Amino acid sequence: MQMTRLIPMLPVKSMPASVAFYEKLGFAVETRNDQWRWAMLRWGNGS
Known part of the structure; x- marks a missing residue:
């Protein structure tokens, strides 16, 4: 299994x-x- 994303x-x-x-x-x-006081942010294309 390959990890593709880390949050x-x-x-x-x-x-x-x-x-x-x-x-x-x-x-x-x-x-x-x-x-709910949360946010998801992204940097770059995420890959």
Whole structure:
């Protein structure tokens, strides 16, 4: 079996501030749920 994707889960104090930080690094929001306080970001093509 070959791993094709790794998704780390990182707890943060401020999700909006953390998303903004990672966007400045070149990440893009793939999906986000502000009510549940989580976001999935992607960098590059993911492969």
